[in-house]
Amino acid sequence: MAKKRLQHGRTVEINVDKLSAAMDHRGLSVEQLKELAGVSIGTVNNLLAGKPVYRTTATQIAEALETTLGVLMGASASSGGAATVHEYLVSDVLTDWIAASNGLRFQICHLRHLELDRQARGKRFDLRQMTTDEEQRCRTWIKRHPNVCESLQDHPNIARNLTAFHDPAESFYWVIDEWIEGESLKRNLGRKQFSAAEAKGLLLDIARGLQGLHEKGIIRRELNPTTILIRSSDRRAILTEFELAKLIDRGPTVSTDDWPVDPYRAGEADADDVDLRADIYSWARIGIHALFGELPEIGQENSALEQIAIPSLVRDCLGKSAAVFRSDRPNSVDEIIHVIEEWSVGS
Template sequence: MTNAGPKHGRTVSINVSKLTAAMNHRGLSVEQLKELADVSTGTVNNLLAGKSVYRTTASQVAAALGTTLDVLMNASTPIGGASTVHEYLVSDVLSDWITASNGLKFQLCRLRHLELDRQARGKRFDLRDMTTDEEQRCRTWIKRHPNVCGTLQDHPNIVRNLTAFHDPVESFYWVIDEWIDGEPLQRTLGRQPFEPLVVKELLLDVARGLHGLHEKGIVRRELTPATITIRNSDGRAILTEFELAKLIDRGPTVSTAEWPVDPYRAGEADADDVDVRADIYSWARIGVHAAFGELPEIGSEKSALEDTLLPSSVQSCLTKAASVFRSERHESMNEVLPIVEVWK
């Protein structure tokens, strides 16, 4: 029999010294922590007194402090210190907890192999407070990333996955990719217009990565500057984060909940009949942003591109690809790649 009931009914207590140290590190009072964590003053005071609270409540407090419940409960792990997971050392936590469009909650970490001189990028997903059915559904989404990477493991514009596993010690699900010495495109996009040659290389790299996915029957679906890493050594754009990828003709693959608004995502991206034209739309919106220096309002891409140094053929290509109506976009990456490739 499937147990569909919640698993967060049990209570936990945390290390008072760790909680106090975390609050001092963030400069937070009881009232400030209460507001950040969206809990009551009594809850914070109970924790400071060493009393037990529900696990979900304690997790909210830990997240508000920029750490995890496991760290606050473990007296041997210093705040901000390192821990190990399988053969990796968690050397640095790179982000706060992030909630994806489909509700998956994850955190990015820099890892170092315990035996080999090798770094890796880890995403740890917190599934502990889900029902059994919810956890199984989310594991299916999470495993889509290593499956997609494995299908295109030798593609120069697709991140290489190393492994994925459930860690019984911390109760997180880990996805571990190769470490790319670079930064997300979103960190540089919008500061000023990219040089035309840089725009061309960005458009080609992303288009080639998408073309590789599409040839394997995969739609990226939610391509944003945050999911494109620019490698420092050669400036190559590498696509990452495939948990929301759509495997064509495999049935529904995303949450039924409404997705948050994203200015790079095609309007039909969260529908089950999504196809490669959703990726073409995102590709164009990102290209327009890079060329223009800011992201224009939806539907005003043509006028924005007229103020750039892009060839008229590329301007027309991006304008068509960014059409709100997918029937007006290009049918495949095979139509847009030659236009960008012949750009002198």
């Protein structure tokens, strides 16, 4: 009996939601995490099934995911902020602090309403230690997300925002969206190559979301697999994270100094005169990744497309949309939607 107690003390249970979110954030498949952590594939699968493992193994997993064991084990929500915020309980902190391209730090949390049977996805932005001017500037950036969501509140491919507010007790700014049961496209891409039918649905969903944004005069600008959620119930792609969206025909809206490299972002995305063709570029790069099974080097898209069994019209559309020079890309999302809608992939 004493031996069993000793073994039990050496094992820990990792929170499955937090483990999945950490893998999601880094875009790691089970196989990739196994390699990075130096564990067996059975160990990773056991963790995802909620089974306990030795603490040393759990620590290896945390280090491979560039997080801490405390986060993966489900450390108290109050360790990073209030356990409740307005009418919501912070039931899980799903990620460590993430740095956005504009320097804002945020965490993603799983929230539950204190009175209603409602879940929510909360992003809390860290405004601590900022000057008044810095905080005001950051609030302007943060509010762009709920404003974009509000302008397209009934669109099936745009996240639905519930509320946004400043929490003076913790100096966090909260943006709360509806809870979408599913995972990011980044995690999906890390797991498998998409079939033609899956890729067609994905490309149409993303393009229709972009169409809705463009009709409202909004350029997504930094579209990538991390900012697209795939809903489990129907595999629908839903666009989110609009803090860096740009309003067409306005002046500079977000500081773009030292943006980190993003292989899905158009080269001109950080320019003041960026237009909707930047989103078309990102759309194509994501689509080629889904169809090809990996993301080709910039400029190698056509070579990758030649290896994919798709109609020539679809191949040409994706190739032109991924052109380095925006003058070579289609002028509107409507053009690419028409091509993808006409794509017959069988039953």
